[in-house]
Amino acid sequence: MLSPQIFLASYILLSLSLLVAIFISALKESVSSTLKPAIFFFSAFAALIGVRSIEVGVDTASFYSWTPDRIILFTKEPLYWGLATIGKMLLGFTGSMLAVSTVAFYAYYQATKRVVLYSPDHTKPGANGSQGALLILLLAISSSDFLILNINQVRQGLAGALLCLAAINFFYKEKQFAIYMLLAPLAHTSALFFIPLIFIAKRFNSPAIPLCLLFISVIFWQTNAINSIIPYIPSEYIQGKLSVAIYQTALTSQTTLIIKTFLSASFILSLLFFIPSSKHNKQLFLYLYTIFSLTICASIFLLEFGEGANRVQRYACFFLPILICLAIEKLRPKKLAFGTAGCISFIYLILMILYPSTLGTIGVR
Numbered sequence: 001m002l003s004p005q006i007f008l009a010s011y012i013l014l015s016l017s018l019l020v021a022i023f024i025s026a027l028k029e030s031v032s033s034t035l036k037p038a039i040f041f042f043s044a045f046a047a048l049i050g051v052r053s054i055e056v057g058v059d060t061a062s063f064y065s066w067t068p069d070r071i072i073l074f075t076k077e078p079l080y081w082g083l084a085t086i087g088k089m090l091l092g093f094t095g096s097m098l099a100v101s102t103v104a105f106y107a108y109y110q111a112t113k114r115v116v117l118y119s120p121d122h123t124k125p126g127a128n129g130s131q132g133a134l135l136i137l138l139l140a141i142s143s144s145d146f147l148i149l150n151i152n153q154v155r156q157g158l159a160g161a162l163l164c165l166a167a168i169n170f171f172y173k174e175k176q177f178a179i180y181m182l183l184a185p186l187a188h189t190s191a192l193f194f195i196p197l198i199f200i201a202k203r204f205n206s207p208a209i210p211l212c213l214l215f216i217s218v219i220f221w222q223t224n225a226i227n228s229i230i231p232y233i234p235s236e237y238i239q240g241k242l243s244v245a246i247y248q249t250a251l252t253s254q255t256t257l258i259i260k261t262f263l264s265a266s267f268i269l270s271l272l273f274f275i276p277s278s279k280h281n282k283q284l285f286l287y288l289y290t291i292f293s294l295t296i297c298a299s300i301f302l303l304e305f306g307e308g309a310n311r312v313q314r315y316a317c318f319f320l321p322i323l324i325c326l327a328i329e330k331l332r333p334k335k336l337a338f339g340t341a342g343c344i345s346f347i348y349l350i351l352m353i354l355y356p357s358t359l360g361t362i363g364v365r
């Protein structure tokens with residue numbers, strides 16, 4: 001098992017190797033339809049996270065100790081409980097971590113594959129082929145939310161990957177989307193908040209809708225109107241989850257939470273300048289853009305409550321990397337765009353992973 005220090009070094013080195021692979025892939029003259037490099041890196045990150053020690057992730061030890069004993073995990077989140085328990089029976093702690101990380105990264109790989117490899121008729125590469133898959137992974141692992149969801153809040157990380165796969169399958173009208181959508185809340189109950197957004201985005205995927213909702217959500221936050229709505233929510237459980245402010249403390253201050261949220265909201269505005277020109281990628285982009293925007297708007301609604309805002313907002317980290325990959329179609333020369341996006345992502349990864357709160361989550365003191 002990898003200690004926090006070795007895990008940190010391995011994460012950075014593997015990310016650097018991924019950046020090099022992006023450069024090599026981008027130098028090719030044609031879009032490659034083979035995903036063997038992507039399969040390797042998705043598998044490598046799943047294995048790296050799976051073989052971490054119990055000190056990596058501040059909640060890791062607690063949930064590992066709870067897995068066989070806490071029947072509440074089975075009744076509320078049986079998918080996570082089942083994977084963790086089977087893994088623990090086979091290989092102990094490492095088996096428990098590997099089981100969850102493997103399923104989560106496999107689901108996210110399948111979502112990525114569906115976006116980058118196939119056009120609607122499955123006859124040619126979709127959004128940037130193999131290099132697109134590699135870039136999506138680098139953008140994802142550069143996100144602090146993605147890292148935290150996979151090493152600490154692993155139940156929601158598993159749910160987020162399944163929801164992303166469900167959304168993309170729903171866009172392509174593939175029936176198995178229902179399976180992934182049903183599985184997500186069985187990994188983490190917060191997925192129940194997110195599922196309606198998948199259907200809403202399909203019906204209202206105009207850029208004007210998210211912009212209007214962004215404006216309305218800021219007004220709701222500033223007027224503190226959400227406090228008057230929560231008492232009318234029929235479920236006391238949901239009321240409690242929304243109103244707990246634990247993550248305001250975890251983020252040091254409410255100011256930090258607000259800054260983080262509005263940095264995410266800035267993507268809602270900036271991505272409008274990079275809507276792909278091809279019909280297929282434009283439709284997919286607008287659909288995922290609407291999901292991402294609705295997620296950020298919902299978190300702004302809940303900014304008064306750290307728990308609600310963070311739980312909803314963290315699902316966005318699965319969709320933003322795919323959006324950026326689709327947006328690169330608009331840029332020329334594409335090789336330079338891929339290289340630049342990869343470099344910026346890696347620099348951000350270094351800054352993110354060396355931030356004191358991230359180091360604390362990893363377990364490096």
